[in-house]
Amino acid sequence: MLTWAPGKARHNTPIITHGEGVYLYDDKGTKFLDWTSQAVCSNIGYDLPEAVIEATTKQMSTLPFVYGGLGISEVRARLSKLMTELLPGDLQGMVFPSCGSEANEAAIMMARRYTGKYKVINWYRSYHGGTSNSQQATGDFRRWFGGDHVPGFVKAFHPFPLFWDLAGATEEERTQHALNMLEEQILNEGPDSIAMVQFESVIGGGGVLVPPKGYMQGVRAMCDKYDILMHCDEVMVGFGRTGELFGFQNYEGVIPDIVTAAKGVTSAALPLSMTACRKHIMEAFEEKPLGWGSTYASHPVAMACAYENIKYLIKNDVIGHVQRLAPTLESEMRRLTENHPSIKQYRSIGMFGCFDAHLPDGSNPQLQHTAIDKAFVEYKKAYTANGLIGLLRPPHMHVAPPLVISEEELLDGFDRQDKALYALDDALGF
Template identity: 55%
Template sequence: MSLLPVMKKGVHGMKRMALTSRSPIDMVHLKKLAPALSCMFSTAVDEGHTNGSPRVNAHHVPDARTAPPFHAKDNQIDSSAISRRHWESDWSIEELRAAQAKNVVATWGPTKATANLPMLTHSEGVYLYDSDGKQYLDWTSQAVCTNLGYDVPPAVVEAVTKQLTTLPMVYGGLGMVEVRCRMAQLLSEILPGDLTGLLFPCGGGEANEAAIRIARRYTGRQKVLTQYRSYHGGSTTGLAATGDFRRWWAESNATGFIKMLSPNPTTFSWADSERAAGEMALAALEEQIIHEGPGTIAAILLESIIGSGGALKHPPGYIQGVRALCDKYGIVYIADEVMVGFGRTGELWGFQHYEGVIPDIVTSAKGLSAAYMPLAMVAMRQSLKDFFEDAPLGWGATYQAHPVALACAYECVKHLLEHNIPAHAKAMEATMVEEMGALLERHPSVRQARAAGLFGCLDLVDADGQYVQQVSGPAAPASMELKKAMMDNGLFGLFRPPFLHCAPPLVITEAELRDGFSRLDRSLDTFDKAVGL
């Protein structure tokens, strides 16, 4: 068919032909005519509807795009650059320090601050040794995690070796392994109430992230309430849940986290007594829940005993009150036991210090495997477990329930139970209190001290009786002098001024504990002078 009659009819005639059943043109013909029609329509718009201006209401003309130049780089590996020294056992300290300076990056602090960290070489009991042979007593179980010290129980070594040589890896969504089933059952047996469902993430922060996801999925709500004086992990979700200054690095990228004031704030007191302070904080919390909207709140996430914020127990009745508010408003109560779980405070679980309380979700890590292998746990009550029998959990990780880490932790927990290590931590509390009391008498720079089992902390102040610095910094010169004095006196561990934690491995003897306090006593002499006391 010739295009000439069609084109002479113009656009409107073309439309009439397409819509009339007697038209000699059908849709097949229209497709064939598409290029000509496109030109015709364009001409009609450019020439027939511009009122004399060829560029008014015309087809859009974009900028011409020039692709940016690609600068090729050599992305091949030069095998000759791989040092043969990697296949040799002994490196000099100079070689190690050179590799550190060139390639190692720090985490929470600036990398240059790690340049002179001791090069640790071996360990024994509760002691560490550096490349110069200097001995250090591990005063905070590193990050409050090396709970069983450095003499790894033979059963742990045997179990890890056996798992590595028989079945080193199984992805949890594809297969089941014996140790996962046994570990889940053991934990359900040592948790009170109906905390029966278990997950096994790789670390405490990941466990808290999973717990938050579970609460949101279970309730269909978004908000999570946490305290300012708290720490819940280093991921974006964990830091958004965190209350201390570290959340500033991540909270803008996460939503739904609401902060509540602790019953132990740092700049004021709710009341003159602990119980009254707890009651006031609970009243403020319920007011906050009402105004946030109870139907929008998925969970309240609390450390059972505040950890990096100062080793603080909650006031009498406070956690029971939080549990009651969660029941009243249908909110999931999550107990963060990452630091204090597995006997640190003299009880197997930190929430056992609060009579009658059973959380909906419990997270823990650190003491679970004594930090020999990276592993954490999330325990949930039966009602939550039942919900996820048919609904997907919506959380997962490649190394969740890693069989080698589980084999390690399984033997660690059995060792903890067989040797009644929580009871030993509880027995050592009396020595902790006695030695801390002596430090308070001797050092005016120590304002207060607290201890629960082998979890303790000192509050450090300046000559005016105020905190020597805020946790967020900047670092006070006196704090830096104390840190150096502790290292000089062979006392190794975390120091987060104005809080000085005392949390040695749970296997420490009374003599070793007193040795640690003696080293700390000498270090505080330096601090007293540094703050002018």
């Protein structure tokens, strides 16, 4: 069975046999350029460094598992120390769940038990996970699958609207309008009932939405003003995707109270995530339990993989590589937007980009919760025929190749997508 797609879709899903570099191969020998790092997670591609493989194998042979409630593995202490050194400010208390959903569940429980308050504010179009609380924290259609009955979650508008605009407003005015709206929500919900503001540093699945200049600084100040915790969800963009180690580091002076990450922590080689908090929050749990746990939290084999993966990112300046290639990604996205009338606009940051499609009259061809429109079926066929593989979430089309992609491979990928987009132009009636 599949998860976010109807089960019958498996009949059109390729059987992947192996990967090399930034390419995936199916059982028919077809070579695909991975254009979205699968689920924006295979950040260093498919030639894992020997150090990662050796450390993982060694950990399996010496201590394949220890339950975190019974003992502390050496690699857990080592990874905690490394992350404390890499995270800014006094972010130093951390747990290591198995996936992004679990990390965000831990963050929600942490915030509620620390503050004694219950409500959590999230953006519309955000995604925080598929488990009970994390699914209701999510701001897109996927929270409806759970019935939308879990209490305590309040949705705020992202400062980048999809269906309307503040005509004539400057970026500074748009930022202030968005902050005013958020503050009014906080006042009407009651600051004494709000435990946390939980935002993706950059909304990923919802379209690579980057907050405007000054917005995240304003959120940080507002959280301080009303004694609310600020949480940055880095599950998709953490560990280099935006050209910084963490996405929130794109916003000068912003240090969240809680940070969650996953995906890139092991470059998806093994399941692992992280929930980190500031020192005063960590100390508050010295005399009481966090209230969240998992059998496989702090799994030593996964942490051994993560430790060497993070070392590889730092020692090989993968983030610097992203920074150097980011202008090429942005210019190529502009080129394709100018070349194809079906593309309304694009956004990009680091090695993370997204196109928005539209109809000739300017309206959206579909929403994310509706069945895939036949126009995008034709586009997907052309996308695959041109040797690309990746996520498609109409009306958004993501570009997020592995962070280690070369400039030549990046340009080749855009040439392939350029050819595929002619099918979308025709199918949408341009």
